[in-house]
Amino acid sequence: MRRLGISIYPEHASLDQNKQYIDVAARHGFKRIFTCLLSVDKPKAEVEAEFKELIDFAHEKGMEVVLDVAPYVFDRLGISYDDLSFFAAIHADGIRLDEGFDGHREAQMTYNPQRLKIELNASMDNASIENIMRYKPNVDYLLTCHNFYPQRYSGLSFDTFQRTSQAMRQMNLPVAAFISSRQPGAFGPWNVNEGLCTLEMHRDLPIDLQARHLFATGLVDDVLIANCFPSQAELESLAQIDPGVLTLRIELEGTPGDVEEQILFHHAHEVRGDRNAYSARSTSPRRTFKTASIPPRNTRDLKRGDIVIVNETYDRYKGELHVVLRDMPNDGKKNVVARLPEEEWILLDYLDAWRTFKLIQ
DSSP states (O other): OOEEEEEEOTTTSOHHHHHHHHHHHHHTTOOEEEEESTTOOSOHHHHHHHHHHHHHHHHHTTOEEEEEEOHHHHHHHTOBTTBOHHHHHTTOSEEEESSOOOSHHHHHHTTOTTOOEEEEESOOOSSHHHHHHHTOOOGGGEEEEOOOBOSTTOSBOHHHHHHHHHHHHHTTOOEEEEEOOOOTTOBOSSSOOSOOBSBGGGTTSOHHHHHHHHHHHTOOSEEEEOSBOOOHHHHHHHHTOOTTSEEEEOEESSOOOHHHHHHHHSSOEEOOSSOOSSEEEEOTHHHHTTTSOOOOOOOOOBOTTEEEEEOGGGGGGTTOEEEEOSOBOOOSOEEEEEEOOGGGGGGGGGOOTTOEEEEEO
16 A cells, blocks of 8 residues: 655654644544654664654654664664664664665564564665575565665656666565655755755655655655645645556646536546556547537647647537647647646656556646
8 A cells, every 4th residue: 555654854854843743634534754863873772762653643643654774773782783773672663774784684574573673775776675586585674775865856857767666666564755845944864964865866856746656656655745744734735645546647738617517526437448648548538528618718739748638510529638648739639628837748758558547636
């Protein structure tokens, strides 16, 4: 099951602020929390007390918590890779290894008696996880998660993301990735606030589009907001997403008629199996609205990203909804009812044959 998650940084916000954020996120359906020990520099007892209270609160809200660690964190807290009882004592559900050991140790860690999940860094294109798999880890307790990148222009290219994520998929390992709030003042673990995303191409996009794109790739199970605190509007936009359905956000062009509005927002859409190069056709509405009136309007020539509904002058095809993929002339039989903003075009490549999709404003 694909999930949404958040991140919290106890060293940069009060306990009450973080609890409030967890509560709001849980009410919006978020199920995971990423938190970081890499930047925490406190005595072990303080870390234990603070994180335990926070994690217990998250569990009360039905959320899973994974802590980001590295070998130097183990050294600083006096923890051994073969004794993870410290993390069990603070009630963590798992630990993410931002940096690894030697492959054999990570595999052994998946057999920890506390049943903690071990999450690996999915962004490093160096076969390190393939090496871990050679040591026969307990895959029931093995996850992967991409990095986030605070520095502008340092995020993953889509090619690297796709290649590394596909490698995880081939090993049947779950994959998580990060998206970034654009709320002014949103912060992460480090003193760099230039956005906090996995993919560089996402850095300046609306947060819900980042998430919809990641889910559309079919390569990601969980999507986590890396910085905090996002705005209420951002949380609400994410809560509207159905991770299993390709969702396109459109801008209306004129006022749709009653039938057009029903077709746009209240009818199921699926791309025909015989997809063509010029448009992704959803043809089932023509059966539903076979006897309805759809008079011609706004029949301008068609541009990539247009959303059109076939009008009644086309008889047999009346009521079809098309997402235009290539510019073409309009013979007057297609009403341009809406348009995809150009930033949404990154989703057009996923309108392949038989793909279920829906439109939102």
